Amino acid sequence: MTHNPNSSHSFHRSQSADLTQPQPRVLLTAHSSNTLPSMSVSGSFHRTVESARHLRDSFSSVIRGIEPLVETARTVNAEVSSFLNRPQSESNLSRPPGNDDGSFVINLHVPPTPRETEATEEINIEDVGNFLNNPTNNTDNNNTDDQERMQTVIEAQECLKVLLKYVPFILILLAKAVYDYHEGIFILIILFVTFAHSNSAVKKEAIKRQRRSISTLSLELVYIFVCLVFIHYVFEDDLHNFNIVLNLVLIRTFTHPLSVWNLLWIVLITDFVLKLFTVSIKILITMLPGAVLEFKKRGKVYLFIEAVSQLYRSIAAIQPWLYYLLESYQGPEKIVAVFLSAFYMISKGTDLMSRMKLLKTAFFKVLQNVSIGSSPSKDQIQTAGDHCPICHDEYDSPVLLQCRHIFCESCVTTWFDREQTCPLCRAKIVDDPAWRDGSTSYFMQLF
Template sequence: MLWPLIKGSASRWAQSHKCARLVRRASSSAQAGRTAAGGSGSDPGQGADESVTGMFHHILGQNPELKDIVETLEKYIPFIAILLVKLFFDHSAGIVTFICLLTTFTHANSVVKQQVAQQGRKNKLALLAVLVNLVACIGFIYYMFQDEKLYNCAIFLPPSKIESFYDLFWFVGVNDFILKFVSVIFKVGLLLLPNTAVPYQKRGKYFLFIERTSQIHRELAPIHIWLLFLLNGYERIPGKVLGVIMVAVYMVAKGKLLLKSARCWKQAIHKILQSKSYGKNPNPDEIKASGGSCPICYEDYRLPTLLHCKHIFCEECLATWFDREKTCPLCRAQVTEDPEWRDGSTSHFVQLF
């Protein structure tokens, strides 16, 4: 079906290529005649371009292995399409749910990052809208799938049933998105607090702590679900032995990840407890020499801070900047360590294991 079309196109391409050569020869002869007669003329062109099918035919002719792959795909494409349609139809509710959860999370995460960057000019209505939307989504998911007891997964209790590989990924995936929503809700709540309750200098550290806590929670949540999946369904001794071996391998691999997350969580706590200044207070001459306005917000200095690279900024602007960057805004000299997760963002990684 596909190969005869390619073959026919190749024949037409060869004929057009031959005609193009004849046209070029005739054009060259005419051009030579005009030149000899003292006339002037323009180049009529370089002939017809190679068609896409002709190029494809040439590539296949030079690569027999690729030709075999194309012919094999031609045979299997209809059956693969049928299986994909059936898969989507059988699990349409789950697929649509995952798409909706991903879209909701991506929007909420983007809004939070934007509002963190706005500093004192954040839009509280936008934050409240995200808060209401996330709470409503969590309630809607739990209500629609209440028979499956999805809420148990978040508190390390077994769900209703795990009978297949699809059930495993359904429970783990949906629960991971729910826990992400909870993390974003806490970050929105932190943003809505007044500066007197949480100083802006420490908000980035609290965002980091919330994210690290959420990540370690999300890594712990799938463990009991995976253990049930690996151990259940075996009645004979060989199957039970295989289940125990798989559980042991899973726990060893999971243990390494948990130790790394625990160290990161401990570092996040340490950063909250420590008080660090990015620079020192400049004298009036240094402020006057810098122009009197902050290069970040372009307004008069508010609590000016002099970095070790001799550049001056507002303390609030610096706190927000170093929640996203680790270098000076002007000269790119390194001032602080990696600012990961201090800008209010939440990890997109789906914890499926």
């Protein structure tokens, strides 16, 4: 039976005519066996999707290949633009050596600016490479730092919670201590207020010199005396038979071993009493007339009195401490007390040496009669003006400093009792003026 081509064509036309709905695309394939072409719908769909994906990948790879070229073109364009905008004196035109035909060589490489060079030198190439190769490691490091900070905050909060739990108990202990030792605390407050007030009054009156107030200084002396008498007779029981006069001359008698609180109490009260006596002596020096003790020398006297006071207060603490250490142990344990006493004296030696050094310096300054400057000539006085820059009055015993500035001798010595530099140019003229203004140290000698 032979194959009729016309009949096959009519069969396909009739079949396509019966289709009333849209049908998927049919792929007609020819076979060598002269059979009817077969339809492959699903295979054609998959090939179309794969073709589109391949086309997309090809387009992306082309774009990635073009990007370096575009960046290079932009860079070259920027370099050419900067080269054309530069003056001809700064351009990179150069004539090849041995070439006289008028040709030039254009160097399009633009040297970096100093700021760009410094920025480039500050960049660590290894760090940049590590960041580009391992970006996740940098993120992990940042996360680790954040976690450590959070952990620190959490630990601090936990510690704060624990401390807050103990706050009520600490307040209870403080309240009990205040109630048990309220009279002793009151004594210390009175002594401190008296010392601070009198010390401030001496400093204010010492700077006035001729205009000092004798009545104010006298009231301060009465205030100190009344305070000491009041404390001695009203709180005699709390002072544990503390005799002010005997303690001042370092004559003490202990009838029983001292506790650590009794030791600190005796040392602290003795230190405050000696401070008040030091301030009283400085008040008497300030009240002296200028004819007895010149005002320009009083700063050295104040320094000497303070040096003696600090050394004496340091020595006054030795006896109670040695008694406390030696009487704390009995029998075979006495060797421990001896060793502790030896260590105390060794550590105390440094403090005593510093006090003695200060006393030596102050003593030699009192003996020296060295002027802080020289006497200026008339021409120098006329050049500087006829009035002192400090008191704005006519010169009284003018002094020419090393910095070539002129002042009244009394004015500038008062200034140098508190400062080291010239009032005008701030040049250093004298040494440390500590304690030359009539002040007394607030340091409490507890050991």
